[in-house]
Amino acid sequence: MVCAVLFIVLIIALVVNVPVGIAIGVSSLAAVLADGRLSSTYIVQQLVTSADSFPLMAIPLFILAGELMSAGGVSKRILNVCNVFFGRITGGLAIVTVIVCMFFAAVSGSGPATVAAVGSMVVPTMLEKGYSKSFTLALIATAGSIGVVIPPSIPMVIYGVSTSTSISGMFMAGFLPGILIGIGLIICCYFYCKKQGWKGDDRRYTVKEKMAAVWDAKWALINPVIILGGIYAGIFTPTEAAAVAAVYAFICGTFIHRELNIKNIFDPIAASCSTTGTTMVIIGCATAFTKILTIQRIPDMITKGISGLTTNYVLILLLINLLLLIVGCFMDTTPAMMVLSPILLPIALSIGMNPIHFGVIMVVNLAIGFITPPLGINLFVAARVGREPLETVTSGIMRFMVVMLICLMLITFIPAISMLIPNAFM
Template identity: 65%
Template sequence: MTAGVLFSSLVVFLILNVPVGIAIGLACVVTILSFGMLSDLYVAQTLVTATDSFPIMAIPLFILAGDLMGAGGVSRRILAVANAFFGRVTGGLAIVTVVVCMFFAAVSGSGPATVAAVGSMVIPTMLQAGYSKSFILGLVAAAGSIGVIIPPSIPMVLYGVTTGTSITNMFLGGILPGLLIGFLLIIYAYFYSRKMGWKGSDGRFNGPHTLALIWEAKWALLNPVIILGGIYAGVFTPTEAAAVAAVYAFICGVVIHRELKPRDIFKTIARSCATTGTVMVILGCASTFARILTIERIPSTIADLMLQLSLEPFALLLLILVLLLLIGCVMDTTPAILVLAPILYPVVTAVGIDPVHFGVIMVVSLAIGFITPPLGINLFVAARIGNTSLGTVIHGVVPFVIVMILALLIITFVPSLSLLPISFFN
């Protein structure tokens, strides 16, 4: 009965177009008032206690680091280097777009931030080169979703905090899956560009010019090396790495590149604060939601029911994939992880699936939700920066959704992709 009121009220609020975080909080309030199981102040208390966590501090810091990177000229320099290497290949600009999104993912941890930062630079250039708008926007939206898979990743931090899984191991587990997705997107972009006759830029490879671009972008290229290298070498924790990333991005933008002016600093911080505020409200309300589920033993009941089906791990994973893909269409990654991870975690661990492997599966599945309607936040960001309709973006993104689902299946049923880097570093 409690679960019915909790989930039905959440659905009602979402249908009424209430923001996701507020909808989750109101559903919790309705349930608490209906059954009197907890204090009326419980939601307010959890908003504070759920965010009062050292690992959670990584989220606002990575958000700030990503915004500072975009405003400080880091993205533009990375784009120039990638273009020097791949620009002459058939579909060169499309390949460059994916490569830059992968690189930016290694410093931002956010899908929409990656779409906004990279898309604003490559879309005008690709349009001038004759690429179709729907293809460009679909590519940018899909490649931007890699931002939550290649470490550092905000959803992976949330999964680690929610389930007690090592965040460092989650970051390690996301490296090869993120590279695989990027590689498959590049393969499709190459053959589709070849079919459409979209050639690369003219001219031969210019070694001295390329070396000059690399030298100019050296501080930008060092960023992921410092952040990820420091984490994996044990120099600092993922949370401390987020602080290092923010400080490093600030120094690059203000002192080294000198493109981050005082007025830009305040605008960037304000934008980061707005994003962080939204995420923290969702986090606090979703934590209340999860605690109510736990009090009512709903996760353990669902786990028992799924285990009673006596499904093989292969079939169980397929069932969970379908569930996650459907949830990703209607719910943002953050609340989806906070609500579903406590429910699904005991199910998969009971049948011997590695927690890190499942965490990567969960993040990749929900990342596909960035490019599937009706929620599909990357679709809205791409439509806005491309100054076009949502339908145009959806038309262009369909093939990339298929490519990413193929990648998801490979990641799911080849566990070594997620677990090999962990065994190497440990």
């Protein structure tokens, strides 16, 4: 009865276009009232206690760091370096876009933020160079999804908090899968651009010019090394790394590049506050939602149901991937991670999977959800950046979707891709 109320109210709220966080909160409140064993103040308590977490402090700080880096000139300097070294390759600007997204992913932790920051710089140039609108916008939407795979990653922080898994271990595990996805997209871009006849930049840069570009971007290039190196070396925790990233971004933008000042610094701060507020409401409501599921023993029932359906390792993983891909079509990453990770992790543990490896699989699946219609948020951001209708973006997404699915299968069934670095350092 309680579970029926929980899911029926949630579905109705989503159908009538209630914001996801509010929909989860309303359905949780309805279930609490239907149960009778919990106080009506339960939801409020969960909103407070879920936010009272040291690891979760990393989320607003990484969001702020990403906004400050975008506004402070870090992104365009990374773009310039990549263009100098890779711009002359066939489809050079497309390849540069992927590499820049990988660099920005190493400092932002957000897929939509990566699309907005990099897309605003590369989309006009790619269109000017003759790349098609559908290819350009679909590429930036897909490459931006690497932002949640390469550490630091906000969904990885949420997974770690939800399942009591090491966030530092998750960050180590996401590095190689992110690079794998980036290489897959680069190969796809090269052959498709070669087929279309889209050549690289005609200009040949001298060694002196290349070194000048690197020197100009040195502070931007050092940033990921400081953040990830500090985490991997045990100098600071992921939360402390987020604070370092935010302070570093402020120093670079204000005192080194001098593109942040008293007039324009409030825009990135306001954007980060808005994103953080939305995210924390979702986390609080989703925490209450998952607690109710646990009280009703839904995770145990699902685990037994799937185990009763099949005990085959491969089939179980394929079923989990299919479920996550479907959920990714209709639910944002944060609520999906909060709701599903406590449910699906016991199933993964029952077949002997490492929780860190399973976390990476969840993150990659939900990263694909960023580019999956009808609610893939990266598609909407790319359409807004390119000032084109959503159909233009979705018409070019399929080739990149295939690449992402191939990478997902490799990451799922070759644990070493995720676990090589954690096993070496932990």
